[in-house]
Amino acid sequence: MISExxxxxxxxxxxxxxxxxxxxxxxxxxxxxxxxxxxIQELDLADVPPTANPLDLSNVLRSDEPRPELSxxxxxxxxxxxxxxxxxxxxxD
Amino acid sequence: xxxxxxxxxAYELAEGIRTGEVSAREAAEVANTRVVEVExxxxxxxxxxxxxxxxxxxxxxxxxxxxxxxxGVPLAVKDVLSTRGVKTxxxxxxxxxxxxxxxxxxxxxxxxxxxxxxxxxxxxxxxxSSTENSAWGPSRNPWDPSRVPGxxxxxxxxxxxxxxxxxxxxxxxGGSVRQPAAFCGIVGLKPTYGxxxxxxxxxxxxxLDVVGPMTRDVRDAALLLQAIAGHDPRDSxxxxxxxPDYLANLDDGLEGLRIGVVPELMGEGIEPGVREVVESxxxxxxxxxxxxxxxxxxxxxYGLPAYYIIAPAEVSxxxxxxxxxxxxxxxxxxxxxxxxxETREEGFGDETKRRIMLGxxxxxxxxxxxxxxxxxxxxxxxVEDFRAAFARYDVLLSPTAPSVAFEIGEKVDDPLAMxxxxxxxxxxxxxxxPAISVPGxxxxxxxxxxxxxxxxxxxxxxxxAARATEQAAGFRFQMRP
Numbered sequence: 001m002i003s004e005x006x007x008x009x010x011x012x013x014x015x016x017x018x019x020x021x022x023x024x025x026x027x028x029x030x031x032x033x034x035x036x037x038x039x040i041q042e043l044d045l046a047d048v049p050p051t052a053n054p055l056d057l058s059n060v061l062r063s064d065e066p067r068p069e070l071s072x073x074x075x076x077x078x079x080x081x082x083x084x085x086x087x088x089x090x091x092x093d
Numbered sequence: 094x095x096x097x098x099x100x101x102x103a104y105e106l107a108e109g110i111r112t113g114e115v116s117a118r119e120a121a122e123v124a125n126t127r128v129v130e131v132e133x134x135x136x137x138x139x140x141x142x143x144x145x146x147x148x149x150x151x152x153x154x155x156x157x158x159x160x161x162x163x164x165g166v167p168l169a170v171k172d173v174l175s176t177r178g179v180k181t182x183x184x185x186x187x188x189x190x191x192x193x194x195x196x197x198x199x200x201x202x203x204x205x206x207x208x209x210x211x212x213x214x215x216x217x218x219x220x221x222s223s224t225e226n227s228a229w230g231p232s233r234n235p236w237d238p239s240r241v242p243g244x245x246x247x248x249x250x251x252x253x254x255x256x257x258x259x260x261x262x263x264x265x266x267g268g269s270v271r272q273p274a275a276f277c278g279i280v281g282l283k284p285t286y287g288x289x290x291x292x293x294x295x296x297x298x299x300x301l302d303v304v305g306p307m308t309r310d311v312r313d314a315a316l317l318l319q320a321i322a323g324h325d326p327r328d329s330x331x332x333x334x335x336x337p338d339y340l341a342n343l344d345d346g347l348e349g350l351r352i353g354v355v356p357e358l359m360g361e362g363i364e365p366g367v368r369e370v371v372e373s374x375x376x377x378x379x380x381x382x383x384x385x386x387x388x389x390x391x392x393x394x395y396g397l398p399a400y401y402i403i404a405p406a407e408v409s410x411x412x413x414x415x416x417x418x419x420x421x422x423x424x425x426x427x428x429x430x431x432x433x434x435e436t437r438e439e440g441f442g443d444e445t446k447r448r449i450m451l452g453x454x455x456x457x458x459x460x461x462x463x464x465x466x467x468x469x470x471x472x473x474x475x476v477e478d479f480r481a482a483f484a485r486y487d488v489l490l491s492p493t494a495p496s497v498a499f500e501i502g503e504k505v506d507d508p509l510a511m512x513x514x515x516x517x518x519x520x521x522x523x524x525x526x527p528a529i530s531v532p533g534x535x536x537x538x539x540x541x542x543x544x545x546x547x548x549x550x551x552x553x554x555x556x557x558a559a560r561a562t563e564q565a566a567g568f569r570f571q572m573r574p
Contacts, residue, residue, distance in 0.1 A: 013453050029447060030450060033508060033512075040471050050472070053286075054286045055286060078192065078420035078421070080420070090426060
């Protein structure tokens, strides 16, 4: 069982605001989902390597050359709030 | 040219445009008119772009035949693919007014003159199997408006089935191209992971996401894949593998093809009507010259639980970018953490919150090994299952989804029932292999999709088998309503 405290802790890690009603509902739903997922614990996979990417790629690098990208002005267009030519954020607490 | 352009497949229309029998502008006009006619009932689109379609069609016509075959044919684009200057919401309130600054790379072979009829509705950030998780409300199945079109690319499927654009792009993370294609009686292709660039595709689960064609028939899917496949230096997971001619061997038939039916995906949980269609298609393929046998995927039953750890884990990371700073919604608050929390509370819908929570939990200290690490190992077992099956068979056959299209509202409050819909689809995503859904027939008067799966980068063979399958099934595209 996932406790209400755990739900609040995970929501905080995810920076996700949830109402009290949502917290309660979420706990029950996460329990049910986690229950169904438990099935994978029955497999003994101690010696099996993990797969992170189906094509088995690693360290794909590009050459480090300057190239034109979005201008500062363009990059700021979708910002909900700006100050001069910067993204504006509230006080960092 | 037949009486109505709407009777043509995308390929036939493309040929007509190339030979000058019909103009791209006429095609765009027909598509726009059809969208207006059916949109009230089907609600396939978040945003329609009729003027843009006409303007760009005129530009294509003005190039006097200097166009790629696919360029003149009007396209619907799932609303998770970035389109420059055209609102791209991902079905989410958090991106309600977002206008991207560039086009997704998957669209780049259509060039500046991409004839787009609109942005197709989808579950929020492509998470769902019905479009009911869209902040803008569900799309309807053109075969029966009381039913879902499937998801998450349900708007794209509904648009194609209803003739609102001859073809569409969807994205497939755990069946999101194939299942809606199956529900709406069209073809849906999930290419090999990395075959199509993800640059400009707003990320859901980066190790699984792939852009794919949703079309009237298999030849259209081959042509649309030709248009979107290729290596892209802007996507480090894009495959640097040569793009073959997907149309060249399409009609080579079944001679020499070995097809394995997957018993684990034919049993419990699969509706009898769906199973019967798959069995009948398998018999049809055998009598048309294929060798048909059984191909076991012993770990496929663990695919769904592994998927529902890996995908949410990647979601919890990918969706951290929606923080009210650089784009999208911001709820003004005094401190930055309150601003994050309130913005995400108001901007995300229920399913998105559920997946962020699930993924964050699975990755959190003390649970990582039991969930995420174990799921990645299950993924290895599924890859190995496929490797063994493809040593014996060229193509694997199963249902695309366990049922026909369900009623709107039927599963929306039961996440597990909704997730169970992806059971046949997720193994291909976990292994990164290509898979295609082809209409195989009807059950309860509604379309049933059969799924064909092939090994990495074997799309030419997969498409050839799919072409033969649609012929064996004898199912021709039917525009609805």
